[in-house]
Every structure is written in C-alpha cells, then in structure tokens.
Amino acid sequence: MLTQVAPRVVEERQTRPSAPVFALEGVQVLYAGVPAVAGVSFELYENEITAFIGPSGCGKSTLIRCLNRMNDLIASASVTGRVLYRGVDLYGDDVDPVQVRKRIGMVFQKPNPFPKSIYDNVAFGPRVLGAAKDSLDEIVERSLVKAALWDEVKDRLRSNAFGMSGGQQQRLCIARALAIEPDVILMDEPASALDPISTAAIEDLMLELVEDYSIVIVTHNMQQAARVSNRTAFFDVDLDGGRRVGRLVEYAPTETIFTNPSDQRTREYVTGKFG
Amino acid sequence: MRAPRTDRFRAGIFHGLLLSCIVISAAMLVTLLLDITLDGAGSLSFDFLTNSSSFKPELAGIWPALMGTLWLMAIVTLFVVPVGVAAAVHLEEYADPTRWWNRVVEVNIQNLAAVPSIVYGILGLAFIVRGPLSLGPVVLAGALTLGLLVLPVVIIAAREAIRAVPPSIREASLALGATQWQTIYKQVLPAAIPGIATGVILALSRAIGETAPLIVIGAASFVAFAPSSPNDVFTAVPIQMFEWISRPQEEFHQLAAAGILVLMAVLLAMNSVAIWLRNRYERKW
Amino acid sequence: MRERYQQELAALEQAVLGGIDMVVGQVDRVVEALVHQDVELASFVIADDDRIDGRYLEVHQGILSMLALQAPVAEDLRLVAALLPIVKHVERMGDQCVNIAKLLPLSGREAPRSDELVETLVRMGQFARSEVVQCRAALASRDAALAEDLVARDREVNRLQREVFRLALEAGEDYETREWAMHMTLVARMFERIGDNAVDVGEQVAFIVTGLFREFSDSSAPYSPSPG
Numbered sequence: 001m002l003t004q005v006a007p008r009v010v011e012e013r014q015t016r017p018s019a020p021v022f023a024l025e026g027v028q029v030l031y032a033g034v035p036a037v038a039g040v041s042f043e044l045y046e047n048e049i050t051a052f053i054g055p056s057g058c059g060k061s062t063l064i065r066c067l068n069r070m071n072d073l074i075a076s077a078s079v080t081g082r083v084l085y086r087g088v089d090l091y092g093d094d095v096d097p098v099q100v101r102k103r104i105g106m107v108f109q110k111p112n113p114f115p116k117s118i119y120d121n122v123a124f125g126p127r128v129l130g131a132a133k134d135s136l137d138e139i140v141e142r143s144l145v146k147a148a149l150w151d152e153v154k155d156r157l158r159s160n161a162f163g164m165s166g167g168q169q170q171r172l173c174i175a176r177a178l179a180i181e182p183d184v185i186l187m188d189e190p191a192s193a194l195d196p197i198s199t200a201a202i203e204d205l206m207l208e209l210v211e212d213y214s215i216v217i218v219t220h221n222m223q224q225a226a227r228v229s230n231r232t233a234f235f236d237v238d239l240d241g242g243r244r245v246g247r248l249v250e251y252a253p254t255e256t257i258f259t260n261p262s263d264q265r266t267r268e269y270v271t272g273k274f275g
Numbered sequence: 276m277r278a279p280r281t282d283r284f285r286a287g288i289f290h291g292l293l294l295s296c297i298v299i300s301a302a303m304l305v306t307l308l309l310d311i312t313l314d315g316a317g318s319l320s321f322d323f324l325t326n327s328s329s330f331k332p333e334l335a336g337i338w339p340a341l342m343g344t345l346w347l348m349a350i351v352t353l354f355v356v357p358v359g360v361a362a363a364v365h366l367e368e369y370a371d372p373t374r375w376w377n378r379v380v381e382v383n384i385q386n387l388a389a390v391p392s393i394v395y396g397i398l399g400l401a402f403i404v405r406g407p408l409s410l411g412p413v414v415l416a417g418a419l420t421l422g423l424l425v426l427p428v429v430i431i432a433a434r435e436a437i438r439a440v441p442p443s444i445r446e447a448s449l450a451l452g453a454t455q456w457q458t459i460y461k462q463v464l465p466a467a468i469p470g471i472a473t474g475v476i477l478a479l480s481r482a483i484g485e486t487a488p489l490i491v492i493g494a495a496s497f498v499a500f501a502p503s504s505p506n507d508v509f510t511a512v513p514i515q516m517f518e519w520i521s522r523p524q525e526e527f528h529q530l531a532a533a534g535i536l537v538l539m540a541v542l543l544a545m546n547s548v549a550i551w552l553r554n555r556y557e558r559k560w
Numbered sequence: 561m562r563e564r565y566q567q568e569l570a571a572l573e574q575a576v577l578g579g580i581d582m583v584v585g586q587v588d589r590v591v592e593a594l595v596h597q598d599v600e601l602a603s604f605v606i607a608d609d610d611r612i613d614g615r616y617l618e619v620h621q622g623i624l625s626m627l628a629l630q631a632p633v634a635e636d637l638r639l640v641a642a643l644l645p646i647v648k649h650v651e652r653m654g655d656q657c658v659n660i661a662k663l664l665p666l667s668g669r670e671a672p673r674s675d676e677l678v679e680t681l682v683r684m685g686q687f688a689r690s691e692v693v694q695c696r697a698a699l700a701s702r703d704a705a706l707a708e709d710l711v712a713r714d715r716e717v718n719r720l721q722r723e724v725f726r727l728a729l730e731a732g733e734d735y736e737t738r739e740w741a742m743h744m745t746l747v748a749r750m751f752e753r754i755g756d757n758a759v760d761v762g763e764q765v766a767f768i769v770t771g772l773f774r775e776f777s778d779s780s781a782p783y784s785p786s787p788g
Contacts, residue, residue, distance in 0.1 A: 070450060075371075102452035112443035115466055125451040128461070173447070180451055200561045207564050226629040227565070258628040 018046045021184060021214045022067060027081035029062050029071065037062050037246040040081070042233065049206060049215045051225035051254070054235035055269070059246025060218045063235075064186050066090075067216065068104040069097040085184075102129065105177035109189040111169035113161035113176075118144075118153050121161050121172055125180040139179055147175035148205050167198025174205065185209065187217040191224065203228050222270060225254065232257045234266045315532025323533060327500065328515065332526035337534055340515035342501030343414065343494070344483065344541065347511060350418035351425065351482050352475065358422075359429030359478075360464070360471060366430075367437045368459055388427035395424040396491030404492050412493030415505035420488050425478035432474020436467035465556065472553040476546050483542055486513040512538045565630050569639070572622045573699075576643050579615040579650040580696040580761075584689060586612070586657040587754065591685035593664055594678065594747070605661040612654035619647040638771060642764040646699070649757040649764075653692065656750045656757070663743050663750075677727045677744055684720045684751040687713065691758035698762055704769040707762030711776045717755040724748040 020043040027040045037059030044050045052060035062071070069090060071077045083090045090100055114121050122140045131139060140157070144150040149171045153164070161172060170190060177185060187206075191199040206215055206228050219225050225232050233251040237244050250257065250266045261267050278286075326336020370377045399420030403410055410416040440463050448458040494514050502509040516534040519527040586605055593601040626632060626640050691713050698707040725748070728741035759776055767773045 068450065070446070073446070073449065075373075098452055098454050101450055106450040108443065108446065108450075110443065112441075112447045114444060114447065114462060124448070124461070125453075128451065128453045128457050176447075176451065197561075204561065204563055223631055226631070227562075255625050255629065259624050 018048070020044065021046050021086060022216075023082075023084040023087075025082040025084065027063070027066065027079065027083055029059065029066060030078050030080070031074070032076040033078075034243065035245050037235075040248045042248060042251045044214070044216060045231070046214050047210055047212075048230040049210050049217060049228050051229035051232045052216070052218045052235060053220070053222055053225045053232060053269075054246070054249075055237060056220070057244060057246065058235040058237050060235050061188055062246070064188055064216060064218050067184070067186055068106055069100050070106065072097050102180055103182055104184045104186060105180065105182035106186045106188065107170070107173050107177055107190050110193050111166055111173050113164075113169050113172050116161060117158045118161050118164075118172060119157040122175050122179050125176060129180060143175040143179040146178050146209065147171045148201065148208075149175055165198070167194050167201055170194060170198070170202060171205065174202075174209075178209075182213070184214045184216065187215065189218055189220065192220065199224070226258050229254045234261075234263075234269060236265050236269070311532050311535050314529055315534070315536050318526075318529045318533040319536060323530070324537070328518075332524055332530060335519075335527070335530055337512065337515060337530075337537055339501045340510050340512045340534070341537060341541070343509040343511045344513075344538070346414045346502050346505070346509065347418050347421060348479060348483060348541075348545065350415065350505060351422045352479065354418065354422040355426050355429045355478055356471075356475060359426055359474070360433050362426075362430050363433035363437055364459060364464070367434055368455065368463070384427050384430055388431060392424055392485050393487040393491060395420055396488030398423065399488060399492045410506075412508055413506050414502045414509045416492055417489055417494055417509060417511070418505070420492055421482045421485060424485065424488060425482045428478045428481065429471075429474045432477060433467065433471045436470020436474070437463055439470060440466045468556040469553045472549045472556075476549040479545050479549075480542060483538065483545075484513055486511075486517055489514055490517075512541075565632075568622075568626060568630070569632070569636060572619065572626060572643060573639065575615060575619050575622065576647050576650065577696060577700055579612060579619070579647060580692060580699075582608075582612050582615065583650055583653045583657070583754075584692050584696070586654060587685060587689045587692060590657050590660045590664075591682055591689070593661065594685065595682060597664070599665045602661040602664045606658050609654050609658045612651060616647050616651040619643060635768070638768045642768045646761050646764050649760050653754050653757045656754050660747050660750045663747050674727060674731050674741070677724060677731060677741070680720055680724050680727060681744060681747060681751070684717055684724065684748060687717045687720065688751045688754040688758070691717070691755050695758040695761040695765070698765045699768075702765065702769050704766045707765040708776060710759045710762040714755045714759050717752055721748045721752045 022044040024043075025041050027037070028035055029037045040063060052064060054060050065071045066079055066083055067085075067090070071079060079091055085100070085104070088095070114124060116124075119140055122143050123136045126136060126139050141150060141154075144153065149168060152168065153172075161169065164172065170193075174185075174190075191202045194202065203224065206217070209215065210230075217225075217229065230253065231251065232254045234249045234257065235246050236249045238247050250261060250263045252261070257266060258270055261270060277283075323336050324341070325338050326334060327339050328337075329335045366377070366380070370380075372378070399416060402408060403416045403419050404412050408416070410419075444462055444466065445458055448462045449455070453461070489511055494508075494510055512534055516531045516538075519531040519534070586608065589601055589605050589608075592598065593605065623640055623644050632640050691710055694706060694710055694713065697703065698710070725745055728745050731737050731741040763774065763776055766776075
C-alpha cells in the first residue's frame with residue numbers, strides 16, 4: 001500500500017518551472033583567448049532563486065557576470081555562444097550594455113555604497129535614468145522598504161552611507177539596485193563578507209524578493225544555496241588537457257542536488273569529500 | 276619581555292636622526308621667515324600696496340605687480356583646471372593603455388614636469404608672444420606660458436586622484452545602468468576633487484613664484500599701471516622684486532622683502548581657498 | 561529570522577499531528593464498527609489507511625529535505641530527528657486499525673457471543689484512543705510529564721487485554737464461539753499495540769524535550785499472567 005502512494009507524493013514535491021528568463025547556449029568565456037568557462041547550456045526561470053555553486057576557479061563568478069555584460073569591463077575577456085535574455089541575445093550586435101544593465105541589476109560581494117548620503121545612494125540610479133525630481137522621495141522610500149532597511153534609516157536619510165554596519169550597507173546596495181526596477185537581480189557572493197546575523201537577514205530578504213524578481217546568486221557557501229535557492233547549478237573545474245576550464249556538471253532542483261544528486265562529482269562536492 | 280638593549284638603542288638612534296631632520300628643516304624655514312619679516316615688515320603700508328613703482332623708494336608701491344600676479348593666477352587657474360582634468364580623465368578612463376601612442380603620452384607628461392622653466396619661457400616667446408598666436412607680451416601670453424609650465428603637475432595629481440577612486444564605485448555605478456561618462460561625471464570626479472584640488476594648489480604655488488619665463492616673454496619691469504584686460508602689458512611681483520633687488524639703494528632691498536611678504540600672503544590666500552574647497556568635498560564622504 | 565525555515569518546521573510538525581488526528585479518527589471508526597458489526601465501516605477504514613500512508617511518505621521526504629537543506633540544530637534537530645520514528649509509529653497505528661478492521665467481518669454476521677467481552681474490547685478501544693489523543697497533546701505542547709503519564713494509562717490497557725484473554729477462554733465450547741473468541745483476542749492484541757505505539761511516541765516527546773532517550777517501560781519485563 002505504501003509503494004502505491006509513493007510516486008505521486010514525491011512527484012508533487014518537484015518544483016514546476018515557470019517561464020525561462022535566461023537561456024544559455026554553448027556559452028564560453030575566454031580571457032586573452034584562453035577558455036575559463038566552456039560549453040555551458042541551461043535555462044534559468046522566472047521568480048526563482050538559482051544558485052551557482054562549485055569550488056574556486058570553476059567559473060561561477062565569470063558566468064554570472066556574463067548575464068549583465070559586466071565582463072565587458074575586463075579588456076581581455078570575450079564571450080562566445082548565446083546568452084538569451086527573454087529571447088534576446090545579450091551579446092548581439094545592436095545590444096547596448098547600458099540598456100542590459102538597466103534590466104539586470106547586480107549586487108557585489110563587498111558592499112560598495114557610494115560616498116554619498118543614503119538618500120543619494122538609492123536615488124542615483126533613478127536620477128541617471130531621468131526620473132522626475134518629485135518622484136524620487138517615493139522611489140527611495142519604496143526601495144528601502146523592499147530592502148527591509150526603511151525602518152532603520154528613515155530618520156537619517158541624509159547621513160553618510162558609510163556610517164552603517166556591513167549588513168546594512170549591503171541592504172543599501174540591494175535597495176539601490178531595486179530602485180531602477182530591474183527584472184532580474186544578480187548577486188555575486190552577497191553575504192560572504194557579512195556576519196551570520198546579517199547573512200540571515202539578507203537570505204530572508206532574498207526569499208521575499210523572489211516573489212517579484214528573478215534572482216541568481218553565486219555562493220561558495222553550500223548551506224546558503226541549500227537554504228534559499230529553488231534550483232542549483234554545480235560547476236566544477238575540468239583539467240582539460242592541462243588547462244583548467246570550468247564546466248557545468250549538474251543542474252537540478254536544489255532538493256535533488258542535496259538529497260540525491262546524479263553526478264558523482266556533485267555528490268563528492270556537497271558531502272564535502274573534496275574542496 | 277622588554278626589547279633587547281641593542282634594539283632599543285638602534286630604535287633610539289633612528290628616532291633621533293628623524294627628529295633632527297625635522298628640526299633642521301623647521302629651523303631653516305623659521306630663520307628665513309624671520310629674516311624676511313624683520314627686513315620687510317617695516318615697509319608694509321597701505322601706500323606700499325597701492326602705489327606704483329617709482330624711482331624714489333618712499334613712493335614705490337607694488338600695486339601694478341600685485342594686480343599682474345593676480346590676473347596671471349586667475350587665468351592660469353581657468354586654463355589648467357579644465358584642460359588638466361580633461362587630460363587626466365581621458366588618460367585614466369578612456370585611453371587604451373596598451374596602445375603605443377598612449378604610452379608615449381604618459382612618459383612625456385612625466386618628463387614635461389621636470390623641464391626647466393626657462394624653456395617654457397622660450398616656448399612662450401616663440402609661439403605665443405610671436406609666431407602663430409602673436410599675442411604680444413600681454414597678460415594672456417604670460418598666463419598661457421605659466422599654464423603650460425604647471426599643466427603636467429595638475430595632470431599627474433588629477434590622474435592620481437582619479438586612480439584612487441576604488442574600482443568598486445565604478446562597477447556599482449555601471450551595474451545600475453549608468454554610462455561611462457555618467458559614472459565619471461557623477462561619481463569619479465566628485466570623489467577625486469580633494470586630490471585635484473591639491474594638485475591645483477601645487478601648480479599655483481609653483482606658478483606664482485616663476486620669474487624666468489615671464490622675463491623671457493617680455494613682462495615689463497617698470498609698468499605704472501595695473502593691467503585692465505588680458506591684452507594689457509603687465510608685470511608680476513617676482514619681476515618687481517627682482518628689479519628692486521638690482522637697484523643699489525638699501526631701501527629698495529627692504530621693499531623687495533616686503534614684496535615677498537605680500538607674495539606669501541597672496542599664496543596663503545589662494546591655498547586657503549583650495550583647501551576650503553577640498554574640505555567641503557571631503558566632508559561629503 | 562529565517563522565516564521560511566520556521567514555517568517549514570512548523571508545517572512538518574503539523575503534518576505529524578494531523579497524521580495522529582487521522583489515527584484517532586480510524587480508532588473511533590473501528591470501535592464503532594466493532595459495536596455495530598458494521599462491515600462497510602470496516603472496509604472504509606481499510607481504504608482510508610492510504611491517507612495515513614501518504615502522510616508518512618510526505619513527512620519522511622520533508623524530514624530528509626529539512627535535514628539536507630536547512631541543517632537544523634539543537635532542539636530543532638531533536639524535533640526533526642524524533643519526528644521520523646514518531647511518524648513511523650503513527651503509520652503503524654494506522655496499520656493496526658486496518659488489521660482490526662480486517663478481523664471484524666470474520667467475526668461473522670451473527671450477534672457476538674459474549675457481550676461482556678465486546679464491552680471490554682470497546683473499553684480497550686476507548687483507552688487506546690485516549691492514549692493516542694494524549695500523545696498528540698504531549699507532542700503539541702512538548703509536555704514530558706504528560707508523555708510519561710502514558711505509561712500508567714497503558715498499564716490499564718494491558719490489564720484489559722489480560723481480561724479479554726480470560727473472557728475468551730470462558731466464552732463457550734462450540735467451534736464457532738471459540739473461533740470468534742480467538743479473533744477477539746487478536747483484536748485486543750491490536751488495541752494493545754496501538755497503546756504501545758502511543759507510549760513510544762511519548763518516549764520521543766521526552767527525548768525532544770530533555771535530549772535524553774529513555775524507555776519508559778521495558779518490554780523485556782516478565783509477563784505476568786492474568787489473576788484468577
């Protein structure tokens with residue numbers, strides 16, 4: 001009787017994917033002609049948190065920076081293959097990286113607020129985009145509320161951003177990214193420079209934001225990926241004929257990756273048997 | 276667990292050497308200031324400031340020279356700040372450092388800062404006073420010459436200031452959908468203002484005392500009136516002082532010392548303005 | 561902090577409590593069927609056990625997921641670790657109700673042979689039900705004292721089982737009566753097992769609260785025969 005019931009129950013636990021936001025096809029990133037990440041093809045879905053995990057050097061940070069063309073800032077970097085955002089190839093000929101970044105925002109590992117007031121930090125994006133002056137107050141408040149920071153700073157909006165703790169600064173960076181109303185938020189190890197309490201606050205925030213945004217997060221903390229993400233992509237370093245190249249090893253719902261991964265290398269990584 | 280005696284001894288000797296360097300430098304400076312002040316303070320008066328030069332020491336004043344210097348400094352500032360900052364921005368933010376012509380420019384800016392000032396005087400004479408620009412020996416020509424002289428200082432200081440802005444600020448700005456120009460104009464430059472201000476202070480401090488280039492381009496040493504436009508002939512305080520020192524009368528030497536005091540007062544005033552500007556922008560951090 | 565984690569943990573506990581509620585319902589139905597010789601109700605009990613089995617699988621998967629993804633520690637870890645045997649006991653209790661239900665049609669469509677025996681059985685059933693309710697309360701309120709009290713209640717169930725055994729021996733001489741009586745002793749055995757499972761749940765509750773696992777009553781204690 002137990003076995004008849006089993007398959008139906010287990011199947012209901014699998015998450016059903018919504019629309020794909022990103023579709024990577026044969027993406028390869030090269031630094032001065034040498035491949036750093038190769039042959040990556042998979043889809044990322046809307047209103048999900050997708051985590052990139054893997055040992056250092058596996059290319060997860062390199063790959064996430066392809067998603068908003070931040071790799072353009074590195075002169076020797078080049079990208080082949082297709083990175084489709086809602087069907088549009090981000091590396092197409094007539095695509096302006098500035099337009100890309102207005103829709104795909106990014107939060108960095110070390111909180112990097114501007115040396116200005118809290119208000120000016122959050123208002124910078126909208127100002128640059130040409131928002132009307134009288135709408136700024138409302139935009140700033142809304143973004144700080146969404147980033148769970150409003151109550152803590154509402155009485156000192158004009159004070160310097162550097163007067164806040166690390167965790168607050170990172171939430172300010174999140175508010176700043178939210179102020180331009182992006183579609184996707186990329187987070188490159190957003191909590192690795194923070195203490196556990198601030199990390200938990202950021203994770204709670206991510207779980208709230210995912211209802212309105214799609215989130216991609218790179219983390220070297222497996223437990224964090226386990227706690228927050230819906231889907232996890234595990235990358236590993238291949239010693240491909242003497243060269244180190246990062247490759248996608250397994251991509252599955254997070255629960256599967258951590259309870260029953262299919263690939264041997266995934267198993268070894270998540271159980272901590274190697275690096 | 277005290278440090279062993281030889282270590283303490285050596286540390287003490289080193290400390291003492293450093294201290295003596297400071298003491299010697301300060302002593303020299305103080306001696307110089309005292310000497311000048313004792314020499315020239317007696318000649319400072321309202322008349323001294325408002326009179327023009329004359330053959331009689333009791334009637335001589337520094338007014339035209341002072342005005343000349345102030346005009347020069349104003350035009351030099353208006354010239355070097357935009358040009359210097361723009362050059363620095365181009366070199367740091369837009370130029371591709373791997374291209375050979377950009378490397379040539381880099382090396383040459385360092386060299387230009389070390390070229391003797393008289394060479395700039397000759398350059399000014401050949402190209403600005405005569406030659407292509409043919410402005411004549413006027414304030415504008417003097418200011419442009421001095422400006423070229425101190426431009427490398429401003430460029431180098433501005434480049435350092437721009438470089439000191441952390442890349443994370445640029446990344447954050449670009450990631451928000453700002454263009455490179457918006458990032459420079461709204462984030463990098465405001466953050467670099469203190470450093471740029473320091474560079475301008477250094478540049479003006481150098482320019483205010485330069486005598487040789489001005490003499491070469493033909494700044495007059497006996498001018499009875501202050502310049503009323505950039506196209507007037509002019510004199511400057513250092514030139515006036517040089518002229519007075521060359522006269523045999525002892526009183527003129529004292530007037531020269533008074534001139535030095537005036538020059539230093541102007542310099543201090545300019546630096547204070549720049550420092551105030553620097554502090555104002557630093558407080559926003 | 562960690563809202564989603566707290567919610568998931570609470571949901572897991574609620575799922576187990578809900579499973580215990582289902583067992584209570586099954587025990588009620590089985591006692592009812594016993595009293596009224598209701599064969600249809602008995603077959604309903606058998607079919608409804610699927611829900612309890614499904615709940616067991618759900619909770620099992622949920623526990624795996626919770627351990628792998630959320631890494632609970634301290635009391636949360638004890639709770640999650642204890643829910644595994646608890647929900648197993650719940651599933652076993654459900655199976656025991658099914659076994660009782662299966663025995664009922666075998667007792668024939670005629671009126672039972674001994675009213676006293678049936679009454680005793682019904683009292684056993686009600687005691688077993690109260691133990692299940694009590695273990696649920698102990699779990700929900702983390703009450704170790706309430707959990708330990710289950711031992712005392714269970715002794716009553718054991719006593720009643722010995723009573724049923726005695727009454728069965730005296731039920732009658734003819735073949736059909738003896739057959740019926742033997743089936744009734746099996747039913748009593750099932751009720752007694754339900755009680756034991758409830759006590760086991762209580763042991764797990766004490767573990768959650770204290771961090772120490774202790775058997776309330778040792779099943780290897782010598783069997784004492786019924787008096788008289």
